[in-house]
Amino acid sequence: xxxxxxCGVFAAYxxxxxxxxxxxxxxxxxxxxxxxxxxxxxxxxGIRCYTGLGLIPSLENGDSAAFRSxxxxxxxxxxxxxxxxxxxxxxxxxxxxxxxxxxxxxxxxISFNGNIVNVRSLQRRVGAPxxxxxxxxxxxxxxxxxxxTESISExxxxxxxxxxxxxxxxxxxxxxxxxxxxxxxxxKPLCYGCNGDVHAFSSESVGLDINxxxxxxxxxxxxxITVSDSGFTTEQVAREIGRAFCSFExxxxxRPDSKFNGKYVYQARRDFGAALAxxxxxxxxxxxxxxxxxxxxxxxxxxxxxESGLPCDMATRRHRYVTQxxxxxxSVSRENVIYxxxxxxxxxxxxxNLAVVDDSxxxxxxxxxxxxxxxxxxxxxxxxxITFPKIIGPCFYGIDMSTYGELIGARxxxxxxxxELGADSVNYLPLAEYVRxxxxxxxxxxxxxxxxxxxxxxxxxxxxxxxxxVDEGKKEKGRIYE
Numbered sequence: 115x116x117x118x119x120x121c122g123v124f125a126a127y128x129x130x131x132x133x134x135x136x137x138x139x140x141x142x143x144x145x146x147x148x149x150x151x152x153x154x155x156x157x158x159x160g161i162r163c164y165t166g167l168g169l170i171p172s173l174e175n176g177d178s179a180a181f182r183s184x185x186x187x188x189x190x191x192x193x194x195x196x197x198x199x200x201x202x203x204x205x206x207x208x209x210x211x212x213x214x215x216x217x218x219x220x221x222x223x224i225s226f227n228g229n230i231v232n233v234r235s236l237q238r239r240v241g242a243p244x245x246x247x248x249x250x251x252x253x254x255x256x257x258x259x260x261x262x263t264e265s266i267s268e269x270x271x272x273x274x275x276x277x278x279x280x281x282x283x284x285x286x287x288x289x290x291x292x293x294x295x296x297x298x299x300x301x302k303p304l305c306y307g308c309n310g311d312v313h314a315f316s317s318e319s320v321g322l323d324i325n326x327x328x329x330x331x332x333x334x335x336x337x338x339i340t341v342s343d344s345g346f347t348t349e350q351v352a353r354e355i356g357r358a359f360c361s362f363e364x365x366x367x368x369r370p371d372s373k374f375n376g377k378y379v380y381q382a383r384r385d386f387g388a389a390l391a392x393x394x395x396x397x398x399x400x401x402x403x404x405x406x407x408x409x410x411x412x413x414x415x416x417x418x419x420x421e422s423g424l425p426c427d428m429a430t431r432r433h434r435y436v437t438q439x440x441x442x443x444x445s446v447s448r449e450n451v452i453y454x455x456x457x458x459x460x461x462x463x464x465x466x467n468l469a470v471v472d473d474s475x476x477x478x479x480x481x482x483x484x485x486x487x488x489x490x491x492x493x494x495x496x497x498x499x500i501t502f503p504k505i506i507g508p509c510f511y512g513i514d515m516s517t518y519g520e521l522i523g524a525r526x527x528x529x530x531x532x533x534e535l536g537a538d539s540v541n542y543l544p545l546a547e548y549v550r551x552x553x554x555x556x557x558x559x560x561x562x563x564x565x566x567x568x569x570x571x572x573x574x575x576x577x578x579x580x581x582x583x584v585d586e587g588k589k590e591k592g593r594i595y596e
Contacts, residue, residue: 121194121211122147122317123225123304125284126325127292127341128187129311132156136314137191138181140321142170146369147227147317148193150201151210155223156186157286163223165210167203188292188341190284192225195514196247209247215257221288222260224253227302227317228280229512231572231595236277252281260287267351270295270338274352278572280360280511282333284315292341295351299358299569300335301511301560303374313341318372329373358560358569362513364552365473365502366410377553380413385551386501386543387417387471394541397497398422401469407484408432408456414501415471424469429462456484464492470537474502476515478522478535485536495538503545504528507566508580510573510595515563517590518580 122144126133137154145152153165164181170193192211214223230236230248237244240254255276259269266287273281273295280301284294294315296304307314307322307329316322319329333339336352360367363374370380391398398418404426406415419426436455468488475481481498488496504523508516518524522531532540545564549556562568568577576594583590 121192121225121227122321123190123192123227123282123284124314124316124321125190125225125286125292125294126188126312126314128313129343131187131312132185133187133189133312134181134184136312136325136327137189138170138173139324140314140316141191141193143320143324143369144316144318145170145193147367148195150196150206151194152192153194153210153212153225154181154184154189154191155212155214155225155286156184156189157288157290158184158186161214161221161223161286161288162186163212163214165207165212167206167210188286188290190223190225190286190292200245205245205247209249211249213249213253215250215253217257217261220257220260222253222257222285224249224256224283224285226252227282227304227512228297229510229595230277230281231279231510231570231576232277233279233595239276248279252277252283256285266291266293266340267338267349271351274298274336278570282317290342293338294333295338296333296335298336298352298355299560300333300354301358301360301569303332303359303363303368305332306330306339313346315339318368320369320372323371332374356569357558359554359558360511360513361548361552361559361561361564362474362502362509365548370410370413375553382551382553383410383413383501384417384420386548387414387419387499388421389417389547389551390414390471390499390501390541390543391418391421393544393547394499395422397539397541398424398469398499400467400495401497402466402494403427403429403463404469404471405429405463407470407472410473411471411501414473414499418469418471418499422469427462429459431457431459433457458487458491460491463488466493467495467497468493469497469499471499471501473500474505475500475522475531475535475540476505477520478531481537482535489536496536497539498532498535498537498541500540500542501548502543503548503561503564504542505563507563507577509563510568510570510576511560511562513563516593518584519590524584 124140126136155163212223233248236251242251256269259272281297282302282304307327309327335354
């Protein structure tokens with residue numbers, strides 16, 4: 115299963131030294147959050163930006179000379195996948211972040227993780243082209259409000275009031291202010307850490323860890339933090355209207371060594387696997403061995419092994435340097451990408467009934483391909499154990515699953531999915547068990563794609579319109595918010 119998620123952010127301020135090394139390593143630790151583009155912006159005699167396509171380049175790469183020369187005591191960085199705007203090469207280059215905007219009096223650059231649901235109305239309001247990504251509209255809104263109020267607090271407050279969707283934002287203003295804020299329901303992750311005179315913000319705690327920075331806290335929904343030579347400030351610029359942290363972070367997006375709400379992601383995944391083994395004990399007893407589809411399911415497979423007592427065999431191995439994602443290629447090439455990303459140790463599955471642990475099933479393409487490979491290799495029964503509950507609805511907050519029609523779980527029950535994928539059974543972790551394993555409460559997680567109930571009003575309205583289109587037998591036309 116490969117999904118498109120936008121994006122990863124990092125920001126840093128230092129009283130004494132250039133922050134470029136912090137930005138580089140902080141983003142490299144989070145390159146899993148975005149493969150399509152990367153970028154850096156620092157403040158040094160104005161805001162300087164460097165952006166490029168693909169993965170963050172090696173420090174030995176000659177193309178990296180441009181951004182290595184960007185010394186500055188404060189800056190931001192980004193890795194991106196496109197979930198707003200087109201995905202052709204020209205658009206990806208144009209929409210790469212950090213994104214810098216200027217009104218002739220002041221300049222700012224932002225790095226953004228999330229998705230704006232009311233993007234069209236916002237674009238009209240600030241005069242941003244409809245063909246551009248939502249980041250452009252967000253940056254122009256902040257710039258406009260800064261010009262009107264001279265206050266980043268008021269600019270952030272305008273985002274809280276005028277934007278529906280998810281947004282974890284870091285930014286730098288040419289007056290020497292670094293800022294970070296999170297939307298009022300806190301869908302996307304963003305944390306703060308420091309060490310001595312260095313302050314930093316990161317989508318995941320691993321971005322702090324790699325820089326030997328101590329995690330202090332995760333930003334609260336509606337919280338704004340600013341850092342400058344004048345000091346450090348934190349302010350609640352919007353009332354928290356109900357926390358709705360993206361539940362998919364635990365199953366798929368985040369690195370296992372990242373920490374949310376005081377719990378390492380790998381611990382949650384191990385608990386997912388143990389819960390699957392408990393809930394589906396009779397099905398587990400039909401199996402001879404537990405294997406995972408790497409790498410996000412490895413910890414869950416270990417938890418399943420611990421709880422069930424079944425041996426765990428690393429019969430699938432990921433090709434470390436194959437970085438292509440199946441979703442970015444056409445359907446003809448997609449299966450080839452899947453084959454090349456994961457190698458199957460055929461002798462280890464031949465003649466054995468398999469408990470295959472995977473993180474999720476979205477469209478079913480990747481799972482179908484892997485089941486076929488297991489069968490060709492001579493496996494007996496194939497029982498799929500899925501850590502993330504059945505996905506029945508699109509996401510409006512920055513995961514590229516935008517229509518009901520593409521979701522296998524929106525049209526089939528577990529038995530029908532098993533039949534379509536060629537498996538003997540598909541066993542989803544119940545939502546209550548999933549929530550329990552995260553350590554968060556049900557009312558603290560966004561589960562819109564699982565339940566069909568979204569934490570913001572426009573998302574619920576759009577979901578109803580899309581569901582009506584499907585019920586009438588018509589085909590959806592892609593991202594309805596665009």
